[in-house]
Amino acid sequence: MSREKDPQKTRLAAKKKVMDLIARRDHSEKELRTKLRERFSDEESLGEIIDEAIDFAKDQNWIGDPTDLAQRMADMLHRRNKGIHYINNYLREKGLPSVSTDRDLELEKALSIVKTKYDEDYEFSREEKARVGRFLASRGFDSETVRKVIYEKL
Known part of the structure; x- marks a missing residue:
């Protein structure tokens, strides 16, 4: 049947x-x-x-409007300290438009992540700086932000 x-x-x-x-x-x-x-x-x-x-x-x-939805999702990922590459890739997978980069916010998030992971007065060796760079890149930060954090802020 x-x-x-x-x-x-x-x-x-x-x-x-x-x-x-x-x-x-x-x-x-x-x-x-x-x-x-x-x-x-x-x-x-x-x-x-x-x-x-x-x-x-x-x-x-x-x-709703895809641009508004993309901005709300990007804000959520910013609060989770994700980098702009990670955010735009996530939005692309969801079929939403990319968001623009705020360099100051990116630098602030990257520094916050590094400060959370390491002490304020920690002395970084060359290998440790490379390790921090790989870590930040894996979180979706662009190379300019990673470079600024490693060479100017650490």
Whole structure:
């Protein structure tokens, strides 16, 4: 006995899934499409169902401006002391536009990370400076910020 799925129920389920996802946190349109595609992968008219659910969310004004969403996500990552390369890569993965670099903020975050990791009066050897540079680069800081921290501030 085969179970045929009701397309109307599937459309309703897709809309509910969009509501659930957006209720938890803001999502970009690309994120919503990806998650809906994973959830409803066995449906025949998948593209149409996803488009309808996304359009429903847009009509309800649940999906905001991508630039505003990108700025909010970037602010969250700034508070976590992530570098600009990390932030822009994260935004790119989410399908959002990149944010501009604030050099002073980047330098301040990098210094804060180093001061948290090492004492104020710690004397850095050449190898330790290289290690700090690799650490900051792994946190997504650009080479100019890393250079300033290592050669001018340490």
